[in-house]
Amino acid sequence: MFNNVKKLLLGNGLAQAIQFGSIVFLSRIYYPADFALLTQAQSIATILAVIATLQMHLSIPLTKGVDEARNTARIVESLSFFLFLVTFPIAIYFGKIYIFAFVLTLAVAVSNTCNSYLVFSGDFGRLSGFYIKRALLIVGVQFGCAALSVQDGLLWGAVIGEAATALYLRKATFGFSKIHLGLRAIWETTLRLRSFSFYGTTQELTSVAAFYAPLILFTSTLGADIGGQYAMVNRLVWGPTILLTSSIAQVLYHQFGKVPPRRGDSHSLSYLFLDRKIFLAAILGCLIAFQLEDLYLFVLGGQWGLASKMLPWGMTWGAVFLMSIPFRVACRVLHLQKYQLFVDGVTLSSIWLMFTFSGFTPIGMMQGLVGIAFMQNALLALAVWLSIRYKAPDMAGA
Structure with a gap:
């Protein structure tokens, strides 16, 4: 792999x-x-x-x-x-x-x-x-x-x-x-693959909306200047993250296509965790990221002070997303798009509620986004685990 x-x-x-x-x-x-x-x-x-x-x-x-x-x-x-x-x-x-x-x-x-x-x-x-x-x-x-x-x-x-x-x-x-x-x-x-065509399409549109929502909400609720600071963080974090996760996802699709995770086979769960080295490197990278705010400010320039403080939280969000990639792929392999749609809908609603009613500072918003992302991906992992471990085809929506 x-x-x-x-x-x-x-x-x-x-x-x-x-x-x-x-x-x-x-x-x-x-x-x-x-x-x-x-x-x-x-x-x-x-x-x-x-x-x-x-x-x-x-x-x-x-x-x-x-x-x-x-x-x-x-x-x-x-x-x-x-x-x-x-x-x-x-x-x-x-x-x-x-x-x-x-x-x-x-x-x-x-x-x-x-x-x-x-x-x-x-x-x-x-x-x-x-x-x-x-x-x-x-x-x-x-x-x-x-x-x-x-x-x-x-x-x-x-x-x-x-x-x-x-x-x-x-x-x-x-x-x-x-x-x-x-x-x-x-x-x-389209009917035969309805878990992709109906639920999968709706889920992906909801997921895209959840991804773009902070870009809009930071500006609409906290002003254009703060929105611009977040936009810089978004650009720096998600370019490399998507590069890495898309490559891993394509290889996993090939692997799961040949040897799919099987319901009732606990051994299949072992395929759903990234290599321990990647996992440890992600944790270490997040810890180091919080120690480099001065470096970010030096590289970006004096006008990006807030972005430099937001960046470590953005990198943590990216690391959480990276760890979830095998489970996201497994959701599609196991036809769990209906459940994934529900989770992404809750995620989008949570983001909107936080920006609308919380009154958090920009850093508080970033911390909230990391918490919501952790909840989102933990729920997806749980769905896959339950589907394999306890044979839960009713969650598939197929």
């Missing part, structure tokens, strides 16, 4: 480095309004991509054979194209930003579907290479658009890069085969 995680971390890490490194130069070429336009389109696409596949692409690594995996991938791909064709007139009506966002959504949906098939196949080397090629193409097109003075070149670069790499990935995965919009097959698969 560790070798596969290293492959994905190498590819994803280099891709992140390419894109973050390019910001130093792109920020001098493009205006703030260009970055705002890109962020808007990517935010819309992030939400729509959840709906475009109805989260059924996550079932592909859990299929039992190559034929089933390919057939499921082709049906999910057909669903994405069908929804794009049906809804694209809406994008045209609402204007440019939505046109870009809808095309970006389709590209991301196709890429996610092909990526899930590569996870099923255990082809982590190709998946790692895809991340690097994608980053190079996006950044290259963005610089090219700037050289040619293309309007909205930053956004064009992202859309063209995502679309081109999605086509490349599809060709590498399925060749030049046609897309068949079999509506009956789509409907039957």
